[in-house]
Amino acid sequence: MQTDVLLDRFLDALAPLTPAAVWAHGSLAGGDYQEGRSDLDLIAVLDGPLTPRTAWRLGVLHARLRTAPLAGLLHCSYPVPGSLDDPARRHATWAHGGLFTRPVSPVTRAELHAFGRVLHGAEPGELLPPVDPxxxxxxxxxxxxxxxxxxxxxxxxxxxxxxxxxxxxxxxxxxxxxxxxxxxxxxxxxxxxxxxxxxxxxxxxxxxxxxxxxxxxxxxxxxxxxxxxxxxxxxxxxxxxxxxx
Structure with missing residues (x-):
């Protein structure tokens, strides 16, 4: 599947930043994924602060993937350890061809706890506080x-x-x-x-x-x-x- 090829390329490109975890949520984790139609919704917990240099490296990473099949559907937020305690905190996010900031919503957090798919590293429950109903x-x-x-x-x-x-x-x-x-x-x-x-x-x-x-x-x-x-x-x-x- 083209999805697996893209995810492998993404994880290889992200490895030099030593992420603590990479998780899939949304349809990619929930069992309703339609290749070429569904977004690839990811969370990558970086192992360190988000410095200007790190943000630049993330931009380069996604720019190099841009011609890969399905790359336009890949969206990823980049929290750092200790930053996930505050649901309102905004995290660097790549989506729709650009890097910006947004929170990891309570719905996304709940999905990660319920059926998040671990692509690398720690389980969601190890780094992500539970969501109050x-x-x-x-x-x-x-x-x-x-x-x-x-x-x-x-x-x-x-x-x-x-x-x-x-x-x-x-x-x-x-x-x-x-x-x-x-x-x-x-x-x-x-x-x-x-x-x-x-x-x-x-x-x-x-x-x-x-x-x-x-x-x-x-x-x-x-x-x-x-x-x-x-x-x-x-x-x-x-x-x-x-x-x-």
Missing amino acids: AELAASVVRDQRDFWRPAVRRPDLWHQDVWVDLGLLTFARATATLRDGSLITKRRALDELPGLGAPAEVVEDIVRRRYGTPGTDAGPGTARRAGLTRAYLGPAIDRLVESYS
């Missing part, structure tokens, strides 16, 4: 209320596949987490959406694009799909947030 639930509510609900008000976004897919899938996964603390895959989320009242033709379209043969059985038009998704998702998020705030 109340903290996890509060984070999920904030994400739905402060990110996704305002996004629904922007019609231009929903003409893109990624917004339709992630908007609906994230809502279904948030519902499951708030309902009983479970962390479900995107495949499971698709199974949940009809029961949550999501528009059937949009859900079927996502299934075709994620799991079917590309280019077959065209789904609803872009404008109709965007309209159906926004009409459903706005009130659904409002109800979810009201129920669990």
Whole structure:
């Protein structure tokens, strides 16, 4: 698989920085990974402080991988030992072709404890504090209320596949987490959406694009799909947030 080749190249390139651990989360760890469609979500715990020189070396590392198959889908955060105690702390992260900072979210932390895949070094439980269920639930509510609900008000976004897919899938996964603390895959989320009242033709379209043969059985038009998704998702998020705030 091209995924294994890329991961081997990445781990070899990262070895001179002597990481304490490298973990996979998301679909790569959760059993719903689709090569060429899914992101490769990684956490690499560096064995030392993030100096300007280290940041430069990380940029060079990813620049050298950029022409490798699937490299554009590889995203990695780079915390250092002792920095993972604070969920709000921002860590160097490579994603979407650039280096920036962001926190390791409570959802990511919970995934790592539940089913994180160790690619190198220590287990997540050795370096990563456990996630309090109340903290996890509060984070999920904030994400739905402060990110996704305002996004629904922007019609231009929903003409893109990624917004339709992630908007609906994230809502279904948030519902499951708030309902009983479970962390479900995107495949499971698709199974949940009809029961949550999501528009059937949009859900079927996502299934075709994620799991079917590309280019077959065209789904609803872009404008109709965007309209159906926004009409459903706005009130659904409002109800979810009201129920669990």
